[in-house]
Amino acid sequence: MDKFIIRGGNPLVGTVRVSGAKNSALPAMAAAILTDEEITLENIPQVRDIETQRRLLASMGAVVARHEGDAQDHVTINCCSLSDPVARYEIVKTMRASSLVLGPLIARAGMARVAMPGGCAIGGRPIDLHIKGLEKMGAVIVQEHGYLEARVDSGVGRLRGAHIVFDRITVTGTEDLLMAAVLAEGDTLLENCAREPEVVDLAALLTAMGAKIQGAGTSTINVHGVAKLHGACYRINPDRIEAGTLLIAGAITGGDLTVANCNPDHLGAVISKLQECGARVDVLGPDAVRVYGDGRLRAADISTEEYPGFPTDMQAQYMALATQAEGVSLVRENIFENRFMHVQELVRMGANIKVDGNTATVRGPAPLSSAAVMCSDLRASASLVLAALVADGESVIDRVYHMDRGYEHIEDKLRSVGAQIQRLGNVFAPRLENPPTADHPA
Numbered sequence: 001m002d003k004f005i006i007r008g009g010n011p012l013v014g015t016v017r018v019s020g021a022k023n024s025a026l027p028a029m030a031a032a033i034l035t036d037e038e039i040t041l042e043n044i045p046q047v048r049d050i051e052t053q054r055r056l057l058a059s060m061g062a063v064v065a066r067h068e069g070d071a072q073d074h075v076t077i078n079c080c081s082l083s084d085p086v087a088r089y090e091i092v093k094t095m096r097a098s099s100l101v102l103g104p105l106i107a108r109a110g111m112a113r114v115a116m117p118g119g120c121a122i123g124g125r126p127i128d129l130h131i132k133g134l135e136k137m138g139a140v141i142v143q144e145h146g147y148l149e150a151r152v153d154s155g156v157g158r159l160r161g162a163h164i165v166f167d168r169i170t171v172t173g174t175e176d177l178l179m180a181a182v183l184a185e186g187d188t189l190l191e192n193c194a195r196e197p198e199v200v201d202l203a204a205l206l207t208a209m210g211a212k213i214q215g216a217g218t219s220t221i222n223v224h225g226v227a228k229l230h231g232a233c234y235r236i237n238p239d240r241i242e243a244g245t246l247l248i249a250g251a252i253t254g255g256d257l258t259v260a261n262c263n264p265d266h267l268g269a270v271i272s273k274l275q276e277c278g279a280r281v282d283v284l285g286p287d288a289v290r291v292y293g294d295g296r297l298r299a300a301d302i303s304t305e306e307y308p309g310f311p312t313d314m315q316a317q318y319m320a321l322a323t324q325a326e327g328v329s330l331v332r333e334n335i336f337e338n339r340f341m342h343v344q345e346l347v348r349m350g351a352n353i354k355v356d357g358n359t360a361t362v363r364g365p366a367p368l369s370s371a372a373v374m375c376s377d378l379r380a381s382a383s384l385v386l387a388a389l390v391a392d393g394e395s396v397i398d399r400v401y402h403m404d405r406g407y408e409h410i411e412d413k414l415r416s417v418g419a420q421i422q423r424l425g426n427v428f429a430p431r432l433e434n435p436p437t438a439d440h441p442a
């Protein structure tokens with residue numbers, strides 16, 4: 001298993017480019033199921049979860065290919081011969097977002113057999129709201145032997161439009177039902193939808209494929225179902241969570257870092273929080289943000305919320321920053337029930353953090369010392385890397401395959417702006433089989 005060796009103390013200076021958004025790419029790849037024509041997606045990051053999604057689609061009969069080196073690195077997906085609408089547990093257990101194929105498969109093939117994703121390190125991660133919405137659209141879904149057996153009621157033949165109000169805001173639930181609705185008979189009204197940029201990205205792709213969608217990015221989405229969708233070429237958004245992570249890397253190291261190829265409009269909550277902490281943050285234009293300052297930081301509280309609030313996917317990274325801020329920062333996690341797995345590892349590095357329920361109290365600044373630490377999930381691993389960048393000495397971070405799920409060539413990016421970071425083990429080879437994970441040991 002790969003490790004990172006990081007020697008702390010270097011301010012990050014220079015410009016680093018953000019890759020495409022993993023959480024846009026995953027639903028976009030699933031959307032290819034909705035048509036028998038080829039879909040071309042640009043700005044798809046080379047990360048483990050994308051490789052998993054490729055394997056999942058290929059296991060169903062899709063032809064998925066990455067084209068590198070030409071003008072625009074892109075991925076083509078052709079689902080004209082979708083021979084086997086089954087998402088097997090061996091793949092689904094390594095990536096919960098596999099449930100994103102449920103809606104498209106039922107919409108396209110009239111049936112689906114999808115392994116229940118199970119929980120993960122950060123929480124139970126149920127998909128009951130996906131199921132409830134699909135049933136309201138006419139799907140008959142039975143759970144047995146760990147699988148969801150779904151089909152469209154034979155009397156109906158095709159999903160039908162419905163009025164669905166989500167009991168709680170769900171990003172992939174919104175995406176799953178949006179993809180089901182675009183081929184449904186009639187109109188669908190989705191209320192209490194997720195407003196994340198990744199939902200907007202998906203809706204833009206679907207529209208390019210011929211879908212009729214209004215309201216993506218708001219809490220109410222109207223869909224007029226069409227009989228068929230055609231192929232399209234689409235460039236997905238930059239990854240706002242990678243961009244936020246890199247901004248925190250610049251702030252925590254007291255550097256002067258420009259994060260390029262990002263979308264500042266998607267970073268409002270993160271930028272304003274960094275400014276509240278005393279970092280200087282300038283938006284340099286439509287695709288770049290600069291973070292700089294003397295490295296002295298003030299404590300500030302965060303409470304994770306759905307977009308446009310402070311992202312839960314940035315909570316662990318912010319906590320690393322808070323360990324270096326003067327004062328007491330309260331970090332409230334409102335989205336997932338177990339998203340403090342990074343706390344104990346940060347404490348082992350010298351952080352002063354106490355957890356009570358969904359709130360962590362962080363007292364700073366606490367000088368961090370290098371240590372051997374272990375990643376538990378994707379964003380916790382980013383938190384440990386950030387802490388190691390300012391820890392005194394050389395830290396060893398184990399199980400970095402978690403980080404490889406969602407950060408493309410992260411050690412090269414950090415090294416290019418002054419970090420002392422090396423990877424021990426194989427450079428991430430996208431075709432590697434998924435190793436046992438902390439969530440699912442071998």
Ligand code: EPZ
Nearest residue numbers: 023097125126127128129130169170171172173313335336
């Ligand atoms: C998406 O997960 C993201 N993943 C997550 O990013 C992100 O943390 C999360 O949204 C919240 O922003 C992808 O987009 C692939 P939810 P998702 O459904 O859709 C509960 C990362 O680090 N819920 O919005 O699975 C759920 O338990 C990953 O990149 C139900 O109860 O999250 C949670 O408490 C981690 N029933 C809350 O809703 C359901 O049917 C929000 O979950 C669905 C969700």
